[in-house]
Amino acid sequence: MASDAGRALEIVAHPDDDLFFINPDLQQSISSGHPVTTVYLTSGEGDGVDLDQHRVQALRSAGLPLPVNKPLYSEARQNGIRAAYALMATGTRTSPWRRTVIATAGGGQAELDILKAKPSVQLVWLEMKEAESISGYSPVSLHGLWDGNTSRVPSMLTTGTPVRKPFSYNKAQVIATLTGILEHYRPTLVRTQDPTPGQGRDLDHQDHIYGARFAQAALSRYAAVLPFPRRPHFTVQNYLGYQTSGFGDVLNAPAVQNKLQPLKAYAWADEHNDCKSSAGCGDLHVAASGPGQFHWADDIRYARGNSTTWMARGAGGRAEAFAVLDGQLALWREDSSGTRWSGPQLLPGTGLDPGVHSVTLADGRTAVFATQTAIGSTSSEYRRAVVYAVERAPGSGTFTPWRSLGAPAADTQDGTVAFSAPAVLTQPNGRMSVYVRDGNNTLRARYQTPAGSWTPWQHLGGTALHGDPVAAVAANGIGYVFAATPSTVTAWTLTQAGKITERAIATGVPTTTLALAAAPADRGVGLWFRQAGTGEIHTMTASTEADKLRVSPTVAVANTSGYGPAASCQAAVAGRTTTGDLTATDGSGHPRQSALRFSGAASSLCRPRGPQFGIIGWDAQLHLLA
The missing domain is CATH 3.40.50.10320 (LmbE-like)
Incomplete structure (x- = not known):
């Protein structure tokens, strides 16, 4: 490459x-x-x-x-x-x-x-x-x-x-x-x-x-x-x-x-x-x-654009990739042969913040979630909202206009703007749920109803949450939501019936650098994070037994020191090195490295022929690594 x-x-x-x-x-x-x-x-x-x-x-x-x-x-x-x-x-x-x-x-x-x-x-x-x-x-x-x-x-x-x-x-x-x-x-x-x-x-x-x-x-x-x-x-x-x-x-x-x-x-x-x-x-x-x-010499943290879930497999297994270019949603699509990609196609709607999250719905359509900033003509009109768009038909590549879910807390001016990017779960019943860290550093959620409307923002608790929450659904239909604190990671679980745990659960995960990624894994959901002080990617698996959260011991992924989130497909992982290059492991500890530099985070697709990783380069173009 x-x-x-x-x-x-x-x-x-x-x-x-x-x-x-x-x-x-x-x-x-x-x-x-x-x-x-x-x-x-x-x-x-x-x-x-x-x-x-x-x-x-x-x-x-x-x-x-x-x-x-x-x-x-x-x-x-x-x-x-x-x-x-x-x-x-x-x-x-x-x-x-x-x-x-x-x-x-x-x-x-x-x-x-x-x-x-x-x-x-x-x-x-x-x-x-x-x-x-x-x-x-x-x-x-x-x-x-x-x-x-x-x-x-x-x-x-x-x-x-x-x-x-x-x-x-x-x-x-x-x-x-x-x-x-x-x-x-x-x-x-x-x-x-x-x-x-x-x-x-x-x-x-x-x-x-x-x-x-x-x-x-x-x-x-x-x-x-x-x-x-x-x-x-x-x-x-x-x-x-x-x-x-x-x-x-x-x-x-x-x-x-x-x-x-x-x-x-x-x-x-x-x-x-x-x-x-x-x-x-x-x-x-x-x-x-x-x-x-020099007390900032050991840090670099992205405030936005940390999503690793901006690639998706849509109808017929055709892949799609999404990014924010020029303040708009950009779409790249794979052709039916699986060998060529077209794009970027810019979809209507402006003011999107960096970073998007995509999920595949039960009928094969893709839903994309983001946050949007309205600048306005006065300071009081400066607002942010969680927004989403849904593909009109499976594989069509055309989407509904952006629909707003508002801000998770609107009680103060700060509450209307100081919140995270959304994490999204698609439940076994086909409905979606959205999770956001609010301006008070706690977790909030909205749930889609059977009629397709949304509940008001629900307060799920947690304390001292920072960065963006992440979420994924295990093969058994149980969903997991994770959010970092300065010292550990907090978790919530979502049952197959769509009921969230009423309290935040301590995972015991050690101090991270805040950048998290989650994806389905064997017997549960995997969480990938970087160890503080080394930048090395570590992973653990969360599962549920007798309604109790079980967390496996954390395991280091060799040769992965760097910064920013890590995209994963089972045991294969990709992320940024300390020199800014893209590195990917094949699950057996053998890294492949590219001199390609990129903004935001890598994303991944788990495909029958093996994992495929994507990044948005400094040229504002999609680049793929198979």
Whole structure:
């Protein structure tokens, strides 16, 4: 299988969000030679003090004032980012850049940096003012602009930028600016932060959240004003931010060391003045006195797009694959010979979030479930809902319009947006049930009635649930639902008659990295997860005896260290390695590896001729591995 092409565009709130939360994906794009552009919304000026915590404490203890200079500190962060990208692209952090000024579609100016040795690596600095607080409300910020509590956000120009003319943006101008950047670069993969992380333990920086919502709005505008084929199809990948440090470590030790190298360059860890700038060569706020200072260096977590159930066998055994391209559902279909695929065909309906779940109904039709974001014209109109579409006839490839199941909890503004992707079971009676982690980190469900309507959302309990729940039905008709917590995995069972257990059941599974996958297995349902700290795929089987949940001992799948969910077909497993490649085992411990890089997660089909795995590449196309 040949390596894919593709163009990646990152949109982040601050200098370093890409290094902490998107790497190693970012490094893999650069190393593979694909064009990479990163857009920084704000200057990240913070408190304007470019000192590590030891020096800050020493000054305070001596009763001396801190040296505050926001434009200078912002320039130091820019210098650090350029060093980090130069190191990732060329192996030396002092590789020079060409810094120029470009006009934006929003009426302002931005700095464009192009790496001379590798011009496909570019940085765009929009240089807007940041909120200067993680959660404390600052009206003159992206948050305030989104909510309508300020009319404009001004620029915060760094000391060394070639941009000399101050500017300000209103909400429409920020969206226009980002839309213009998308139109210029025309990426096949867009990486942004999580627009709906929730509150409490899920608290993230407000600039991360509202910067991601501005990116969402711009992507929606871009898809509408420049339709395919005037631009390539694109996928979107969202990343967790600050909250990811509260869970089991994702990356193994070698991957952490690789991630630390550009972080140390950014942090100006050695303090050699090789950038020849009076501002300094990096962000001393994060300069490490030890490896533990970089407390996001061992993590990368996708906020959406973790489904491994986006491939299905429809009528006559013909395979189908689904993905979200350009905010719409894309469908690929296998022909009757089983040798050719057609697609993608984009189905009506926009605003879909990354990641879909497909199930095959008793009559051979396919049902597809997703979440959909309505951006609206005001902040109060920003909403998400669980939606589904059903094939009109078996094998037809035509689907009903999207039908909404609403949000699992609508009691607060946060409850209407901060919930997971759905997990779906098809019961032996042919009816469906849908499960979602809500904004309070508990499980909710809706059940299809005999008449085809749906019950209201039912509360199933659980505590501290995170990530996306997963579900599967065993050969005996009993369904299982699993959801991860910071320390284990919780389970629920669904009887053949459609009755869910009234309480969450502790499985005893050890700490995972949150990314789960479930599928039918011998004598029950298998659960696949990654061991915290090693990234190795482990599996266990859940079954029911005398109405009691039985969980087998967990077993490691050899040669599978990596991150993200694992797709499975019986003993065969496929997933992402620590270097971003696709690896698949045949069940006997023999891995097959491809240099193909992909967004989201792999999916699988269990076929008479053996397992088949699919991925959506960085080129926004379907790729298959048999």
